Amino acid sequence: xxxxxxxxxxxxxxxxxxxxxxxxxxxxxxxxxxxxxxxxxxxxxxxxxxxxxxxxxxxxxxxxxxxxxxxxxxxxxxxxxxxxxxxxxxxxxxxxxxxxxxxxxxxxxxxxxxxxxxxxxxxxxxxxxxxxxxxxxxxxxxxxxxxxxxxxxxxxxxxxxxxxxxxxxxxxxxxxxxxxxxxxxxxxxxxxxxxxxxxxxxxxxxxxxxxxxxxxxxxxxxxxxxxxxxxxxxxxxxxxxxxxxxxxxxxxxxxxxxxxxxxxxxxxxxxxxxxxxxxxxxxxxxxxxxxxxxxxxxxxxxxxxxxxxxxxxxxxxxxxxxxxxxxxxxxxxx
Amino acid sequence: xxxxxxxxxxxxxxxxxxxxxxxxxxxxxxxxxxxxxxxxxxxxxxxxxxxxxxxxxxxxxxxxxxxxxxxxxxxxxxxxxxxxxxxxxxxxxxxxxxxxxxxxxxxxxxxxxxxxxxxxxxxxxxxxxxxxxxxxxxxxxxxxxxxxxxxxxxxxxxxxxxxxxxxxxxxxxxxxxxxxxxxxxxxxxxxxxxxxxxxxxxxxxxxxxxxxxxxxxxxxxxxxxxxxxxxxxxxxxxxxxxxxxxxxxxxxxxxxxxxxxxxxxxxxxxxxxxxxxxxxxxxxxxxxxxxxxxxxxxxxxxxxxxxxxxxxxxxxxxxxxxxxxxxxxxxxxx
Numbered sequence: 001x002x003x004x005x006x007x008x009x010x011x012x013x014x015x016x017x018x019x020x021x022x023x024x025x026x027x028x029x030x031x032x033x034x035x036x037x038x039x040x041x042x043x044x045x046x047x048x049x050x051x052x053x054x055x056x057x058x059x060x061x062x063x064x065x066x067x068x069x070x071x072x073x074x075x076x077x078x079x080x081x082x083x084x085x086x087x088x089x090x091x092x093x094x095x096x097x098x099x100x101x102x103x104x105x106x107x108x109x110x111x112x113x114x115x116x117x118x119x120x121x122x123x124x125x126x127x128x129x130x131x132x133x134x135x136x137x138x139x140x141x142x143x144x145x146x147x148x149x150x151x152x153x154x155x156x157x158x159x160x161x162x163x164x165x166x167x168x169x170x171x172x173x174x175x176x177x178x179x180x181x182x183x184x185x186x187x188x189x190x191x192x193x194x195x196x197x198x199x200x201x202x203x204x205x206x207x208x209x210x211x212x213x214x215x216x217x218x219x220x221x222x223x224x225x226x227x228x229x230x231x232x233x234x235x236x237x238x239x240x241x242x243x244x245x246x247x248x249x250x251x252x253x254x255x256x257x258x259x260x261x262x263x264x265x266x267x268x269x270x271x272x273x274x275x276x277x278x279x280x281x282x283x284x285x286x287x288x289x290x291x292x293x294x295x296x297x298x299x300x301x302x303x304x305x306x307x308x309x310x311x312x313x314x315x316x317x318x319x320x321x322x323x324x325x326x327x328x329x330x331x332x333x334x
Numbered sequence: 335x336x337x338x339x340x341x342x343x344x345x346x347x348x349x350x351x352x353x354x355x356x357x358x359x360x361x362x363x364x365x366x367x368x369x370x371x372x373x374x375x376x377x378x379x380x381x382x383x384x385x386x387x388x389x390x391x392x393x394x395x396x397x398x399x400x401x402x403x404x405x406x407x408x409x410x411x412x413x414x415x416x417x418x419x420x421x422x423x424x425x426x427x428x429x430x431x432x433x434x435x436x437x438x439x440x441x442x443x444x445x446x447x448x449x450x451x452x453x454x455x456x457x458x459x460x461x462x463x464x465x466x467x468x469x470x471x472x473x474x475x476x477x478x479x480x481x482x483x484x485x486x487x488x489x490x491x492x493x494x495x496x497x498x499x500x501x502x503x504x505x506x507x508x509x510x511x512x513x514x515x516x517x518x519x520x521x522x523x524x525x526x527x528x529x530x531x532x533x534x535x536x537x538x539x540x541x542x543x544x545x546x547x548x549x550x551x552x553x554x555x556x557x558x559x560x561x562x563x564x565x566x567x568x569x570x571x572x573x574x575x576x577x578x579x580x581x582x583x584x585x586x587x588x589x590x591x592x593x594x595x596x597x598x599x600x601x602x603x604x605x606x607x608x609x610x611x612x613x614x615x616x617x618x619x620x621x622x623x624x625x626x627x628x629x630x631x632x633x634x635x636x637x638x639x640x641x642x643x644x645x646x647x648x649x650x651x652x653x654x655x656x657x658x659x660x661x662x663x664x665x666x667x668x
Contacts, residue, residue, distance in 0.1 A: 039500035040493050098462060102455040121436040122499050124458055128432060129492035131462065135469040136485030142478040151470030158463035159374050165456050166373035 014317040018061060021077060021085075025057045028086040032137045033130075043118070043126050047093055049111055055222070056092055056193045057085035058325070063197030063211045065318035080141060080200050084150075087138045088193045091154060094130035095161075097123055102165075105244060146196065153192045160184025169249035171259050171274055178256050179220065186226075187219030210309050214322065217306035222329045224299040227252035232283060232292065243279050253298060254291040255282075261289055299330045348651040352395060355411055355419075359391045362420040366471045367464075377452070377460050381427055383445055389556070390426055390527045391419035392659070397531030397545045399652035414475060414534050418484075421472045422527045425488060428464035429495075431457050436499075437578040480530065487526045494518025503583035505593050505608055512590050513554065520560075521553030544643050548656065551640035556663045558633040561586035566617060566626065577613050587632060588625040589616075595623055633664045 033044040064081045100113040101123045107113065115123035131154070138150050164181045167173050194215035198208035230245045231254060245252050258270050273281045286292050306326040313319045367378040398415045433439070434447040435457045441447065449457035465488070472484050498515045501507050528549035532542035564579045565588060579586050592604050607615045620626050640660040647653045
């Protein structure tokens with residue numbers, strides 16, 4: 001498993017604690033998906049290979065730890081953190097499976113996608129099965145407030161995707177609309193992971209809110225980096241089909257910048273390149289117009305915003321790791 | 335709205351009560367789906383047109399009423415019944431939207447499908463949005479047991495669909511496998527509607543269990559009738575694309591009967607007709623081999639089984655309506 005964090009560079013004790021907790025999250029995840037039907041189990045085993053960065057579970061755990069920086073962190077985290085972490089990862093996995101159908105992608109995490117192997121129908125149903133199991137697992141906590149919060153977040157996430165589809169091939173949308181989509185489709189779940197992790201450790205709502213804002217800013221930076229990797233990443237390193245945003249007429253931050261900046265003639269040429277799906281010409285134009293640099297700087301701004309939320313927390317090992325996670329979101333090449 | 339029941343033929347007072355309650359269920363449904371995004375609202379308005387038979391909400395309400403047959407039924411039903419009824423209909427609606435993607439169907443309830451109008455991507459996401467909202471609405475009850483039961487049922491429903499896809503174009507599967515699929519993909523939600531309706535009215539679990547069994551048997555009969563309509567129905571009356579089961583290599587009860595009955599030579603001819611997707615030849619063979627009559631008789635058997643579960647209940651107006659509903663499941667031509 002290729003984690004978000006280069007754990008070796010960190011405080012050994014918390015790195016080991018986190019690795020141990022993530023393994024337990026994996027156990028909760030697999031136990032939930034175990035079916036009495038072998039055909040279903042085979043599909044779930046394939047999907048479990050998608051678990052990679054474990055960004056969302058890691059944020060639930062670290063936010064839980066950040067609330068009480070004590071020598072014995074083990075006791076701060078309980079089964080409820082691990083269940084919410086597994087629920088968040090399962091929701092994320094469902095969106096990956098359905099995104100691959102939407103994007104007609106063939107490769108995910110260096111392996112074939114579900115739709116490529118078994119067809120779109122199975123991918124649609126498997127995604128539904130994952131969403132359903134996520135809610136079922138969440139219900140096992142017996143805490144309606146958590147169910148309500150996670151249900152609200154998946155509503156928001158789907159709304160983000162629907163608005164994005166509504167604006168497909170619409171290169172006139174402005175940055176505000178771009179951020180509205182990203183906030184909903186990507187940042188909302190990441191922010192909620194932070195808030196729930198903190199609440200489960202007994203944080204006051206207003207304190208949990210600060211970690212929520214950290215997660216929202218981190219999520220936006222994460223999505224901008226995803227946009228950049230899809231445009232200028234290396235498919236072998238990223239491990240999934242690239243260039244899909246252009247193919248599917250999805251608006252990304254660099255492209256929004258490119259289209260909004262140019263003079264009318266220049267803008268016409270940009271639109272022509274976009275409509276022709278000419279990836280090489282688009283890359284050149286984005287570089288020439290400073291749109292890549294602009295997106296990179298915007299991502300850095302959101303990382304700074306995320307880290308500024310951490311300043312109000314006592315600096316302990318978990319908070320230092322949250323700071324590093326914010327940096328690692330844009331330092332990654334996969 | 336074309337309901338499951340010809341209300342005019344029934345006891346006027348309970349017919350009016352039910353019509354009034356279903357209208358309130360519709361209000362809960364629409365309120366839940368109201369979004370601050372106009373693009374999302376437009377899609378939901380389209381989907382609300384799919385609400386037709388209202389079979390599942392009707393069963394929640396009638397099962398709730400059956401528990402205490404009192405003169406003032408109005409007081410037996412409360413907001414919790416209406417919320418669970420709306421949740422069940424929303425889950426059902428989500429499966430319709432995703433089924434239309436799976437079946438590549440163009441027509442649903444005499445109108446164009448979501449996938450036909452806005453593409454598969456939007457249909458996948460809209461289905462997700464409906465599932466998510468169903469769980470969110472269910473969580474608003476603040477009762478973890480209901481969330482857990484509904485989550486379990488959607489897991490089962492998806493498993494049924496996944497096993498069906500796994501066996502696509504596999505004409506060697508036996509009746510036991512057919513019933514296993516139908517029990518999961520169709521009957522499980524219908525049975526749970528009956529159980530939850532009863533539990534919300536204070537029924538003891540063992541009594542609610544009897545209504546659950548009623549719903550399971552009714553659900554199986556309902557699916558067999560759906561199989562038959564897809565084969566020999568009239569598209570103008572049914573109001574959706576027909577012949578899809580054959581097109582998509584989906585096994586139905588009449589076809590299972592046809593393939594299992596014939597002598598080797600005859601069986602080879604049946605398989606040839608199935609592989610060639612020759613609908614007219616298939617219809618002739620099904621009639622000649624008594625496979626249509628067999629499926630009709632099997633559906634009647636499940637209707638009898640459903641009604642026998644009602645015998646232990648004091649015969650009041652709600653129970654009499656539940657009896658009629660069982661009959662209407664196979665008397666319908668749409």
